[in-house]
Amino acid sequence: MRLAAASPARTLARAALLWSAACAAALAQAPTLSPQALAGRQVFFDVRLSNPQGTSCASCHDARQGWAGNNRSKSGVANGSSPGAFTGRNSPGLAYVGFVPAFHIKKENGKAKAAGGLFWDGRANTLEEQARGPLFAKNEMNLADERELVFRLRSAPYAAELRAAFALADTATDAQWAQAGLSALGAFQRSPEVAPFSSKYDAMLRGEAKLSPAEARGLRLFADTKKGNCIACHAFTPKSKNPADHLFTDFTYDNLGLPRNRAIAATADPKQVDLGLCGPARDKPRGLANNVCGAFRVPSLRNAAQRPFYFHNGSCTDLAEVVRFYVERDTHPEKWYPKDAKGKVALFNDLPKQYLRNVNRDEVPYDRKRGQKPRLDDADIADVVAFIKTLDDGFKP
Numbered sequence: 001m002r003l004a005a006a007s008p009a010r011t012l013a014r015a016a017l018l019w020s021a022a023c024a025a026a027l028a029q030a031p032t033l034s035p036q037a038l039a040g041r042q043v044f045f046d047v048r049l050s051n052p053q054g055t056s057c058a059s060c061h062d063a064r065q066g067w068a069g070n071n072r073s074k075s076g077v078a079n080g081s082s083p084g085a086f087t088g089r090n091s092p093g094l095a096y097v098g099f100v101p102a103f104h105i106k107k108e109n110g111k112a113k114a115a116g117g118l119f120w121d122g123r124a125n126t127l128e129e130q131a132r133g134p135l136f137a138k139n140e141m142n143l144a145d146e147r148e149l150v151f152r153l154r155s156a157p158y159a160a161e162l163r164a165a166f167a168l169a170d171t172a173t174d175a176q177w178a179q180a181g182l183s184a185l186g187a188f189q190r191s192p193e194v195a196p197f198s199s200k201y202d203a204m205l206r207g208e209a210k211l212s213p214a215e216a217r218g219l220r221l222f223a224d225t226k227k228g229n230c231i232a233c234h235a236f237t238p239k240s241k242n243p244a245d246h247l248f249t250d251f252t253y254d255n256l257g258l259p260r261n262r263a264i265a266a267t268a269d270p271k272q273v274d275l276g277l278c279g280p281a282r283d284k285p286r287g288l289a290n291n292v293c294g295a296f297r298v299p300s301l302r303n304a305a306q307r308p309f310y311f312h313n314g315s316c317t318d319l320a321e322v323v324r325f326y327v328e329r330d331t332h333p334e335k336w337y338p339k340d341a342k343g344k345v346a347l348f349n350d351l352p353k354q355y356l357r358n359v360n361r362d363e364v365p366y367d368r369k370r371g372q373k374p375r376l377d378d379a380d381i382a383d384v385v386a387f388i389k390t391l392d393d394g395f396k397p
């Protein structure tokens with residue numbers, strides 16, 4: 001093979017050239033970032049911040065995969081930095097994560113409803129607080145403690161940049177350095193690089209592009225309260241021209257009754273269940289009843305088409321299948337759930353029995369009965385998928 005014949009030095013030089021050309025191209029179209037966000041970008045991509053080294057935030061939140069991705073894991077949950085270490089959940093896409101409000105409970109028709117908060121279960125309120133999770137978790141980046149984080153930040157190639165951006169004095173304490181690192185990550189995740197509003201849909205809002213007939217049909221089905229009714233949770237404000245009113249989530253929680261992902265090693269233990277708002281990663285928030293057990297936060301659908309795995313348990317890898325699940329879960333349950341020992345379809349088999357009734361079964365599109373016609377047919381599903389693809393950033397007319 002020709003490549004193998006090239007000298008290592010020449011291969012390296014060529015790689016460097018390609019790399020700098022790619023960087024120059026990226027920079028040419030990159031939005032201007034604040035010094036804090038630029039420093040945060042370096043922290044976000046720093047593979048020295050893990051034990052063993054080699055895993056950065058970007059390993060599980062890859063810009064090319066809608067800021068999601070599972071660090072090469074194929075099971076639906078992410079590989080941590082240590083061999084054999086896995087997260088308990090699928091990595092969510094981080095695009096527009098800066099818009100997620102702090103966790104709160106609102107009243108809707110007199111009922112308490114949870115909203116906001118970071119992680120699938122809303123257990124962190126700010127990006128700064130959130131970032132402590134992955135940095136120190138044994139199954140993620142596995143840093144020993146804050147001292148180790150600060151040691152690596154102080155000796156990082158970008159240390160001067162971080163100091164300047166956060167006005168760290170020579171006498172800055174470890175706590176101040178750690179705070180600067182976390183704030184930098186927050187600034188980057190809130191920056192226009194992670195929230196560029198550069199999709200075809202945004203161009204359409206600005207009057208610079210037109211959706212194709214299939215995409216426009218998909219959008220109508222998505223918002224039609226008798227068809228997809230996706231808008232009920234993946235909310236947007238049709239009348240507004242402001243892209244920030246089109247995040248395709250209302251940040252509330254819902255229980256979809258997903259199929260159990262049997263590719264995750266942990267699910268071999270039937271006692272291992274993930275109840276979202278009811279733990280195991282958090283305590284059930286005060287003011288909420290047990291009917292929230294099994295509910296997870298509604299994700300934004302911006303850049304969803306690029307994600308390799310869907311749902312908190314990574315049980316689906318194909319966007320069309322996700323849409324089909326919504327409309328066929330109740331009409332053709334045998335397609336989605338295995339049979340139990342008695343040959344009966346084990347509905348909602350990722351939940352313990354006492355919580356089966358928490359699954360949303362009243363709202364369109366889940367309001368159909370077995371054997372009825374699904375709310376969307378094959379052509380409709382293809383159109384909804386075409387529409388969701390218009391939410392991918394980086395659209396070039």
Ligand code: HEC
Pocket residue numbers: 044055056057058059060061070071078079080081087088089090091092093094097100117118119120121127130131134135139140141185281
């Ligand atoms: C090993 C994979 C992995 C690494 C490394 C990782 N994450 Fe994550 N991230 C996840 C998973 C999995 C979740 C969801 C966990 C949960 O909900 O309990 C998550 C959740 C998040 C969330 C919440 C998003 C939302 O919509 O609620 C943010 C923000 C985030 N990560 C940022 C980061 C930052 C910043 C870093 C680097 C310091 C990082 N992650 C490193 C896997 C990873």
Ligand code: HEC
Pocket residue numbers: 092093222228229230231232233234253254255256258295296297298299301304307309310311312313319322323326360363364365384
């Ligand atoms: C009643 C609320 C509700 C409705 C209606 C709804 N969704 Fe969702 N959607 C959710 C929640 C909650 C999740 C996350 C569930 C989980 O992982 O446990 C989700 C997840 C998704 C995901 C996976 C995203 C990811 O990053 O993993 C896609 C894609 C999606 N929904 C598309 C749709 C489409 C298309 C429709 C309409 C046919 C729709 N949803 C209707 C609440 C809803």
